[in-house]
Amino acid sequence: MTTKLMGQKVQRTEDQRFLRGQGRYVDDVHADPSTLHAAVLRSPHAHARILDIDMSDVLDVEGVHVVWTYEDLGPLSPEMAEPLPLLIPHPDLTQGRTQYALARDEVNYVGEAVAFVVAEDRYIAEDALDKIKVTWEVLPAVVGIEASRAAEHLVHDDVPGNVGARSEQNTGDVAAALARAPHRLHLELDIERSACTPLEGRGTVARWDADTNRLQVWTSTQTSTGVRAAVAVKLGLDLGQVDVITPDVGGGFGVKVMHPWPEELLVPLAARLLGRTVKFTEDRREHFISSAHERGQVQHIDVGFDDDGRIIGLDVMFWHDHGAYTPYGLIVPIITSTQLLGPYKPEVYRVVFESIYTNTVIVTPYRGAGRPQGCFAMERTMDKIAAYLGKDRTEVRAANFIQPDEFPFDQGLIFQDGRELEYDSGDYPASLVKLKKLIGWEEFPALREKMAAEGRTVGIGLACYVEGTGVGPYEGAHVHIETSGKVKVATGLTTQGQGHATVFAQLVADELGVRFEDVEVVTGDTRRMPYAVGTFASRAAVMSGSAIHLAAKRAKEKALRIAADALEVDEADLEIVDGVVQVKGSPGTRMDLGTVAVLSNPLRYAFDEASKAATQFAVGDPGKPPVAEDDEPGLEGKDFYSPQRATFASGMHAAIVETDPDTAEVTILKYAVVHDCGHLINPMIVEGQIHGGVAQGIGGALYERMAYDPSGQLLNASFMDFLMPYVTEIPDGIDIDHLETPSPLNPLGIKGAGEAGVIPVSAVVAAAIEDAEGFPITAMPISPSDLHTLRQEHTP
C-alpha cells in the first residue's frame, strides 16, 4: 500500500539538478558565444532633465549591434513609447505614475534606465555605455519621508504635495472610542528601507523564431504569464505568438513579481529586430539601484484601552515611501493597514495612510509585504500598553486575542485582493501557550538574574502576527498520465526555491495513487499552462496545490472509468495503488495506469506493442463513435482553483537577546517560532521556509538599510556595504513548533507558509532589546551605533 506523502519530510527532487551544477537559471540558457548581450545606461542623478544624448562615439564601436534611447522606441513599436503599465490600479491611487522603458525627458531615481546597448558580449556593451554622453539639468532631489512630506520640492511636477494616494478604512468612530477609553497612549514608530536581494539578480533572454513567427522569452520572474501579456502588448504581438519560460530562479522574495522590467521588453524587442538571441543579466549594483526596495514607513499610533489592556480604540496614520513610481500600486501599504491588526480585535480601528513619492528606487512587495511594518506597529503598541499597566506582555496580548470559537472572524476591512478581511481559522491562545513553553517565558526572570550575576545583559521579546496567504484570483493545473505510466504535471505559477517540484508531486502521488518518483512537475512555462497568476503572497501551495489536487482527481476519475470498462467491473470497486488500477480486495484483477492511458486514446496507427492494444480494431464498441460525445482522447485532468477569499496563517515568535555593555552589539541567544499554516505538505520544506524568513527578518532588524544620501545616491549598493546576514549573524538553532488549524477554504486544509518567518522579527528583536536596556526602541533596524546613541540619550 502506498504511504501517504502529505505531511512527510520528502527529500527534494530538484536538488539533484542543483547539486550537480545542472540548474538552469536564466543566465545559463543559451550560454554560448553566439548570444548577444545587453547593458543599460542608468541615470547617475536622482532627479534630472535630459537635455541631450550624444551617441556619436558609440555606433562605430566594434561589436555593438544596437544603441537605443527613448527616441528609438516609438518607431519600433508605438506601445514602447508609452509609459510602462500601472499593474494594480487601485481607486485610491489618484496620482499613479510609471516610468518609460527608457527615460523620456526626465529621470526620477539614480538607476533609471536611459539607454540600451546590445553587443557581442557584456564587456563591449559596457564599454559602449561609457561612450554615451548625456547632458543633464540636475533638479533638486526629494529623499526620505520627511523631505517628501515637507514637499519643498516635487518629484513629479504634477503631483501636489508628493502624495500619490491617500487611503482610509475604519470600523467605527475612532475618536469616540478613544474618548471613552480609560487609558491612552501615543507611539511613533519608523522602519527603514531594505530589499529582497535574491542571490540571482534579474535576467532575461529572448529569441525570435522567424520560421514560426514566434517569440520565446526566458526570464527570472515570479509571473511568467504576467510577463507574457506585457511583452505581447508592448511589442504588438498576439499572446499566442509569445512563450515565456521561467527556468530555475535563484530567489525572488517579491522583487521578481514586478513586471515588465524595462529589460523584459527591450531584450525581446532587440531579439526580434536582430534575429539573434539577446541576453540581459543584471549585475549586483544594478540590482540595488534599479530593481525595487521595500519597508520604509513612518507610523503614528493612538491607542485607547481598559484596565486589562483590551484595546477600545486604535487610530493609525502612516506614511509609505513608494519611491519614484507606482507600477505595483498600493499593495504594500494596504497590507500594512489591514494586517496590522494581527490576531487581535480592537473595538474600533481606523487607519489612514499616504503613499508618497521620493526620488529613490521604486517599491514593490518584499517577503512579508508591508506586514513586518504593521506587526512592528501593533506589537510595539501591545508592549507599551503592558508596560503602562505593569502587566505581563503575554497577558495583554491574550486579553485581545480573537478566540477559537469566533472563526470565521470578519475584521470589517477590505483586504489587498478587494475582498473582506475575514480570518478563516486559527487558535491564538494555543499558539501562545506553545510559544511561552518553547522560549521559556516563565523561566526567563531567573535566567536574567543569573546572567546579570555574570555581568551580562539580556532581554526577552515576543510578537504575534496573522498573515493573509493564498490570495486569488486563481491557479490551474494540468495532469497528464503518459502511456509509460509516468505523470506529467504542469502549473503556471513559478518557482524560486520553495520545492514546488517536490510538494506538488507529493500531492499528485497521494491523490492519484502513483509512485512519487513517477511524477514530474513543470512550473512557469506558458507553453504548458498559459493561464496562471504567479508566485507571491504565500499562495503557491494553497492555489496551485489545490488546483493540482483537483486536476489529479479528474485524471483519476477518468482512469477509473476507462479501467472499469476494460476490466468489466464497477468503478466504485477500483483503487489505484503504485500506478496500478486494481479491484479492491482482489488485486489479481488489475491494469497499469499506463495501459489505461493507452486505452484512453483510440488509435489508427500502432507505434509499439502497447499501442497495438488501442487501435481501432482492438478497442471500442463498433456501434458507437470511438470517442464519445462528452469525452476526449487522452488520460488527462485539468482544473482550476479559485477561492472566495484568502486563507489566514498565523504565528508567534520570541527571542532572547544579549546586548554588549561596551560595544552595544546585539546577539540573539535563542529564537523560537510557533507556526500555523494549516496542514503541512512537507514539514522539512516549511521549516526551511521559516529558517530563511527568520534570517531575512534578522537582516531587516539589525543590519539592512538603504543608505541614501540627501542627493539620492545609494551609498551602500554592494554586498560589501549592504550588510546581509552570513551564518555568523544568525542564531545557532531556531526552535520551531507547529500548530495545524486547517483552512476550511480549500480541499487540503492548507495555508501559505512562505513569508511567515520574516514578519514579526523586527518587532520581536526590538521588544527584546527594549527589555534588556530599559528604554523604548521605536525605530528599526537598530545598529550598535544606534543603540549606543540611545544609551547616551537615556543616561540620566
Added chain:
Amino acid sequence: MSEELHRIRLSVNGVTREVELPARRLLSDALRHDLGLTGTHVGCEHGVCGACTVLVDGQPVRACLMFAVSAVDTEITTVEGLTREDGSLGPVQQAFAECHGLQCGFCTPGFLTTVTACLRENPHPSHDEAREMVAGNLCRCTGYQNIVKAVERAAELADPQHPDGQRPVGQQPDAPVEVQR
C-alpha cells in the same frame, strides 16, 4: 579597437580546454560562457557572496576576482567536478540533499566547493568549526541552519570510520524519505 585575444589552456575538472580570450575576461565568465560550465554562479561579481567559488589547485577561490588568463597552469575544480565518476553524488552534495541545505540552489555550488576544500583540511570539524567553514558565503534562502547541519553530515559521510561513510550513498538512516530519479 578590437581587443587582443590570448589563446590559453584551462584545465577544468581534469579536462584541458583551449580557449581564445581577452585578458580582462573573468574566470567566472570564461567558465560559464566560454566553457559552458554554468554550475558556477555569479551573485555579486565583487568577491563577497561566494557563489562563484571554485577550487584552484584545491584551494577555494572566487572566480569573479580572478582573470581567466591567470588560471593557466592550475587545476580548476567546479561544482560539476564534485560528482563521483559513476555519476553519484559526492559526500558534500549528498549531505546537502539529506539536510535540505539548499532552496533556490543559486548559492549552492559555492558552498559545495568551499565545504569540500575545508573538509579536506579538517575532516572532523567541531560544531563551531562547521559554522566557520561556511561563514564566508552568503545564502539568502536557507537561514543557514540546514547548511551547517549539512557540513556536519558531510564530515560523517566522507569519513571511512563512520558507519554511514561506508554505506552506499542514498541508504543512510534518518535521511528524509529518499527518492532517486
